[in-house]
Amino acid sequence: MKIVKYAVLFIIAAVLLYNSIYFESLSEHQATQEPAEFNSPRYGLEFWKKLQHKLIDAVPAPTLLALLHRDMQTAITKYGRTLGVSSNHSYLLQGSGTLLKITDDALLVSIQPPATQADVAIATAFIFGNDIRDASGLVAVSDFPSTMEFNTISSEINKMVSNTVLPPVLARAQVGQRIRFGAATTVSEDDPQLTPLRIVPITLEIVD
Amino acid sequence: MSKLFTVILAILAVFFSHIVTCSGPKTDDTPAHIAIVISTLNNPWFVVLGESAKQRAEELGYEAAIFDSQNDNAKEADHFENIIAAGYKAILFNPTDADGSISNVEKAKKAGIPTFCMDREINSNTAAVTQILSDNYTGCVALGEYFVKKLNKKGRYVELLGLVGDNNTWNRSRGFHSVVDNYPDLKMVAQQSADFDRNKAMEVMESILQAHPDIDAVFCGNDAMAMGAYQAIAAAGKAQHVMVFGFDGARDVIDSIRDGKIVATGMQFPKIMARKTAEFADEYIRGRRDFEQKIPIAVELVTRENIKKYAAYGKAE
Numbered sequence: 001m002k003i004v005k006y007a008v009l010f011i012i013a014a015v016l017l018y019n020s021i022y023f024e025s026l027s028e029h030q031a032t033q034e035p036a037e038f039n040s041p042r043y044g045l046e047f048w049k050k051l052q053h054k055l056i057d058a059v060p061a062p063t064l065l066a067l068l069h070r071d072m073q074t075a076i077t078k079y080g081r082t083l084g085v086s087s088n089h090s091y092l093l094q095g096s097g098t099l100l101k102i103t104d105d106a107l108l109v110s111i112q113p114p115a116t117q118a119d120v121a122i123a124t125a126f127i128f129g130n131d132i133r134d135a136s137g138l139v140a141v142s143d144f145p146s147t148m149e150f151n152t153i154s155s156e157i158n159k160m161v162s163n164t165v166l167p168p169v170l171a172r173a174q175v176g177q178r179i180r181f182g183a184a185t186t187v188s189e190d191d192p193q194l195t196p197l198r199i200v201p202i203t204l205e206i207v208d
Numbered sequence: 209m210s211k212l213f214t215v216i217l218a219i220l221a222v223f224f225s226h227i228v229t230c231s232g233p234k235t236d237d238t239p240a241h242i243a244i245v246i247s248t249l250n251n252p253w254f255v256v257l258g259e260s261a262k263q264r265a266e267e268l269g270y271e272a273a274i275f276d277s278q279n280d281n282a283k284e285a286d287h288f289e290n291i292i293a294a295g296y297k298a299i300l301f302n303p304t305d306a307d308g309s310i311s312n313v314e315k316a317k318k319a320g321i322p323t324f325c326m327d328r329e330i331n332s333n334t335a336a337v338t339q340i341l342s343d344n345y346t347g348c349v350a351l352g353e354y355f356v357k358k359l360n361k362k363g364r365y366v367e368l369l370g371l372v373g374d375n376n377t378w379n380r381s382r383g384f385h386s387v388v389d390n391y392p393d394l395k396m397v398a399q400q401s402a403d404f405d406r407n408k409a410m411e412v413m414e415s416i417l418q419a420h421p422d423i424d425a426v427f428c429g430n431d432a433m434a435m436g437a438y439q440a441i442a443a444a445g446k447a448q449h450v451m452v453f454g455f456d457g458a459r460d461v462i463d464s465i466r467d468g469k470i471v472a473t474g475m476q477f478p479k480i481m482a483r484k485t486a487e488f489a490d491e492y493i494r495g496r497r498d499f500e501q502k503i504p505i506a507v508e509l510v511t512r513e514n515i516k517k518y519a520a521y522g523k524a525e
Contacts, residue, residue, distance in 0.1 A: 083343065083504055083506075084343065084502075084503045084504035084505055084506070085480065085484070085503065085504070085505045086343070086504075086505070086506035087506065088506055126353055126356075126387075128349050128352065128353060128387045128390075129349055129350075130349075140500075141502045141503075141504055142333065142500055142501035142502045145331055145332065145333055146306070146329065146331045146375060147329060147344075147345065147375060147379055147502065147504070148345075148375060148378060148379055151345040151346075151379060151382065151383065152382075154345075155386050158386075
């Protein structure tokens, strides 16, 4: 009877002990403790998909340009997005126009008749800034534990513009063609450069 | 009945007097204390940051004291221990290390003392009340674009990095490289840390120049290092050939851009950052709780072309 009692106690103690202690290698333990590394290409791809939906509501380029010239403050309040404390404000815009000139770093396009003056310069080089990320309003810096992750989003998006959006259009762009675009731009309140307005393309196509 | 009314009135009087003492920055005779912990006072830029925070805190009715961590995380931890023991109301904090400083902020939080980061970031979204930070990455994208244009997309260059444990170091470097690395004829021949320190930058630059005497440019992660690098380059007789780029907007670099010695810098706004941080601490003490975790402050490119618009540490009056 005593043996049975001890055996039961031993089994209970063994079960308790087995469930209380376990061993794993230090490297495995550290791997589970560290947060998963930020996958910027994947995040960039997801961001890019969401961005296409945001473009549907982008302000027409002639409306934005007219308002920026006439009443900068209303343009900022109505259509602009500002990152933190800054006099730079970013906008999503869309439109179409006539290609007037092809330069080393831009397609100069007139978006209003008569098509004699370049209203927008669609950037084809030096695509490095945060225009698209900041204009989209899709992410905030506080969404990320470190600003370094936040900043890699722009690198990924800019790569997509340079590698995917621009090449097919640049391969067959000719003066006089009609160009349709969805884009982002950043305008400094202190030093606005509006003629032409430099825009970074998100979608770009030759219409005819 | 009148006795009961007097008692209620007395209780209400005590209650409201308590509310008044808790919500304001100071009691009748002793102002509340705010601590300002700065990574290093060996760099004039951080002196401006600390002094501006102190001045604004004092304008708001607090007594403020500055603590110098001397770029040493252990010294910073000691400061936090002392600040907690002394019962400061808030900490305006410029950390030494994005990861290493988190535990200090958490200790203060546990002790009921709110921390407000300025200029430098900690890698936590829950420890500090808010973090007011320069948009270093974007500032260095603009510097990178200017760098590429000034060098006509080709040349050999050196990069001097700041403290390797500080996010600002890498945000600046990555912003710069996100542009420059797209130009294969721009070759980085050396990349070394000089800890944001002027003397160290001079020493590092001297030894780099011995190995690479034919460089065209130096990109420095802050203005103190830019001044140190320029000194070494000038001593080697290469000031006319090597372009130096900084980041901060410190007085000597603004003067040097005006004099044609340094090519460009990124203007941070330490006075704006410091004042805003002090104001946030005051608002927190008065009861506000809805703060954005991170608030970037725009950095502006300063060159010989637009130098008239700028003064040391900000815009020209």
